[in-house]
Amino acid sequence: MASDRIIMAHGGGGRMMDQLIEDVFLPAFGDPVGHERHDGARLDGSIIFTADAYVVRPLFFPGGSIGEIAVFGTANDLAMCGARPRWLSASFILEEGLPIETLRRVVDDMGRAAREAEVLIVTGDTKVVERGAADGLYVTTSGVGFVEFGARVGPALIGPGDTILISGPVGAHGVAVLSVREGIAFETEIESDAAPLWPTVEALLRAGVEVHCLRDLTRGGLAAAVNEIARARGVEIELTEAAIPVETPVRGACEFLGLDPFYVANEGCFIAIVKQSDAEKALLAMQRFDPRAAIIGITGEEGAARVSMQSAIGGRRALDHLAGDLLPRIC
Amino acid sequence: MASDRIIMAHGGGGRMMDQLIEDVFLPAFGDPVGHERHDGARLDGSIIFTADAYVVRPLFFPGGSIGEIAVFGTANDLAMCGARPRWLSASFILEEGLPIETLRRVVDDMGRAAREAEVLIVTGDTKVVERGAADGLYVTTSGVGFVEFGARVGPALIGPGDTILISGPVGAHGVAVLSVREGIAFETEIESDAAPLWPTVEALLRAGVEVHCLRDLTRGGLAAAVNEIARARGVEIELTEAAIPVETPVRGACEFLGLDPFYVANEGCFIAIVKQSDAEKALLAMQRFDPRAAIIGITGEEGAARVSMQSAIGGRRALDHLAGDLLPRIC
Numbered sequence: 023m024a025s026d027r028i029i030m031a032h033g034g035g036g037r038m039m040d041q042l043i044e045d046v047f048l049p050a051f052g053d054p055v056g057h058e059r060h061d062g063a064r065l066d067g068s069i070i071f072t073a074d075a076y077v078v079r080p081l082f083f084p085g086g087s088i089g090e091i092a093v094f095g096t097a098n099d100l101a102m103c104g105a106r107p108r109w110l111s112a113s114f115i116l117e118e119g120l121p122i123e124t125l126r127r128v129v130d131d132m133g134r135a136a137r138e139a140e141v142l143i144v145t146g147d148t149k150v151v152e153r154g155a156a157d158g159l160y161v162t163t164s165g166v167g168f169v170e171f172g173a174r175v176g177p178a179l180i181g182p183g184d185t186i187l188i189s190g191p192v193g194a195h196g197v198a199v200l201s202v203r204e205g206i207a208f209e210t211e212i213e214s215d216a217a218p219l220w221p222t223v224e225a226l227l228r229a230g231v232e233v234h235c236l237r238d239l240t241r242g243g244l245a246a247a248v249n250e251i252a253r254a255r256g257v258e259i260e261l262t263e264a265a266i267p268v269e270t271p272v273r274g275a276c277e278f279l280g281l282d283p284f285y286v287a288n289e290g291c292f293i294a295i296v297k298q299s300d301a302e303k304a305l306l307a308m309q310r311f312d313p314r315a316a317i318i319g320i321t322g323e324e325g326a327a328r329v330s331m332q333s334a335i336g337g338r339r340a341l342d343h344l345a346g347d348l349l350p351r352i353c
Numbered sequence: 354m355a356s357d358r359i360i361m362a363h364g365g366g367g368r369m370m371d372q373l374i375e376d377v378f379l380p381a382f383g384d385p386v387g388h389e390r391h392d393g394a395r396l397d398g399s400i401i402f403t404a405d406a407y408v409v410r411p412l413f414f415p416g417g418s419i420g421e422i423a424v425f426g427t428a429n430d431l432a433m434c435g436a437r438p439r440w441l442s443a444s445f446i447l448e449e450g451l452p453i454e455t456l457r458r459v460v461d462d463m464g465r466a467a468r469e470a471e472v473l474i475v476t477g478d479t480k481v482v483e484r485g486a487a488d489g490l491y492v493t494t495s496g497v498g499f500v501e502f503g504a505r506v507g508p509a510l511i512g513p514g515d516t517i518l519i520s521g522p523v524g525a526h527g528v529a530v531l532s533v534r535e536g537i538a539f540e541t542e543i544e545s546d547a548a549p550l551w552p553t554v555e556a557l558l559r560a561g562v563e564v565h566c567l568r569d570l571t572r573g574g575l576a577a578a579v580n581e582i583a584r585a586r587g588v589e590i591e592l593t594e595a596a597i598p599v600e601t602p603v604r605g606a607c608e609f610l611g612l613d614p615f616y617v618a619n620e621g622c623f624i625a626i627v628k629q630s631d632a633e634k635a636l637l638a639m640q641r642f643d644p645r646a647a648i649i650g651i652t653g654e655e656g657a658a659r660v661s662m663q664s665a666i667g668g669r670r671a672l673d674h675l676a677g678d679l680l681p682r683i684c
Contacts, residue, residue: 111404
């Protein structure tokens with residue numbers, strides 16, 4: 023490993039984190055459930071189990087809060103495994119001196135988000151650390167759900183010529199967090215897209231779409247998601263740049279901030295990789311939830327684990343996997 | 354609430370934490386699974402789900418580390434629900450600058466502890482926060498297991514005249530952590546009792562003991578555990594002080610440090626409340642794992658939610674529930 027200390031990029035969802043998983047976690051924990059670099063683990067039968075820590079800074083931002091994404095994020099990881107989210111745990115690490123009113127706002131957001139996502143928060147824990155030993159509060163949620171409609175999804179199921187769809191526009195969450203963190207006011211306030219994704223997944227499955235893989239576009243954004251999948255399956259992925267929805271204010275803010283929206287984290291957006299002949303059916307199902315859902319690419323032949331993008335002016339470029347993340351502490 | 358800010362005692366497992374749960378968490382999350390102040394939640398059928406955050410300082414101490422207790426602690430919470438621990442998640446919050454070698458030691462301890470407890474670590478997450486925004490590392494584990502032998506345990510099942518047994522001596526974990534934190538060397542090195550508890554619980558259930566309630570003696574120690582149970586059930590608990598095992602070096606260290614061993618956290622010790630006629634059978638089963646297991650008390654009539662202790666010299670005193678914990682960041 024290049025460095026012998028943890029750097030911010032180790033938490034960025036990119037190559038540095040992959041390396042940490044391979045060098046430190048997998049040798050110690052093994053690969054007990056046929057780890058596919060998926061969002062959750064399939065246990066006995068149809069039970070899916072997942073967990074995420076949330077350290078977003080600041081705690082509140084346009085369109086959401088750490089509480090909201092701690093619920094939606096973990097519920098969405100279950101949905102990405104084809105599972106209806108059912109139960110969550112919530113474990114808090116609180117910094118001494120945190121106003122109880124701040125905690126209450128976060129917890130109330132979690133309660134509301136749980137009702138919206140139709141999950142129950144059933145267990146949890148609270149620890150307190152000294153002033154200066156945390157940044158207000160961190161929350162870790164884990165989730166349990168059951169696979170429905172006999173869904174079996176994962177990179178291994180992707181075939182050549184599959185269609186790649188996106189559920190909505192990208193980039194809003196990262197821009198919303200960064201704008202408040204940096205104190206930048208854009209002409210149009212950009213709100214996080216934080217939202218539960220199971221309803222859209224359920225619609226796809228209920229419509230009988232042969233879904234091969236699902237992935238939410240969190241840390242590292244669209245680029246990280248497609249690169250992880252390309253590598254996990256050993257397949258080429260070709261995206262069409264002009265087809266990927268990015269709202270005009272988000273595009274403008276990204277230009278201003280020097281960000282590529284395809285690398286910016288989302289909290290309510292996913293890609294579905296489906297059998298080509300089911301693509302139109304999938305698009306119709308997804309557009310019921312967001313008319314901006316779109317077909318954005320296809321999978322190529324096995325062998326070349328890479329992502330290329332057809333640009334709007336006809337050229338083709340690689341969409342690389344970054345070492346870290348453009349934006350630390352975005353979720 | 355007396356204070357409008359979080360103080361260390363809110364994480365101590367005592368009255369302050371109870372108040373936070375009642376004032377902040379329950380109003381927002383509700384009480385979806387008939388919350389009994391138990392160590393885990395019972396989901397559909399026989400699935401038990403639990404979660405704990407670990408912030409112990411320092412990360413390594415005689416007889417264990419944050420990694421070991423993060424695995425045993427969560428596995429033990431499942432065992433206390435009568436469930437065989439099966440799967441864990443592990444979510445890390447790492448401080449920028451943490452030596453990767455330190456992380457590797459923690460993770461290796463977790464791997465070893467998981468093999469010892471016969472659980473699989475199947476999912477997880479890693480986040481990194483800036484230097485100064487965490488104290489090296491925090492880890493949150495959650496666990497899933499299945500109730501075995503048709504066990505149904507919880508404070509609600511406790512009856513008058515039940516027998517209370519303890520699985521082994523108390524106080525070692527807290528003293529081990531505090532000794533290294535404060536740089537105190539005792540004549541005999543005192544090691545944490547960190548250990549998996551399911552094997553002892555399984556032996557009780559396999560022996561056909563009618564187990565009514567199980568509780569591990571973590572934050573707040575024996576005193577917090579019995580007080581919580583007394584209150585949850587609305588029953589008096591009477592303990593016999595001389596019957597409660599405390600090893601001589603631990604007793605000496607506690608005297609030196611000004612601690613009451615009954616309030617000190619443990620990581621490998623629990624109480625079992627069983628039907629009186631099964632007490633001898635329960636003691637035999639528990640002594641197979643630790644010959645120091647003992648019968649330490651009985652439950653009284655319903656109504657008075659309090660804990661009293663018969664002292665060695667014949668007097669009787671109340672064993673109160675503390676506001677916080679004697680020792681912050683002990684787990």
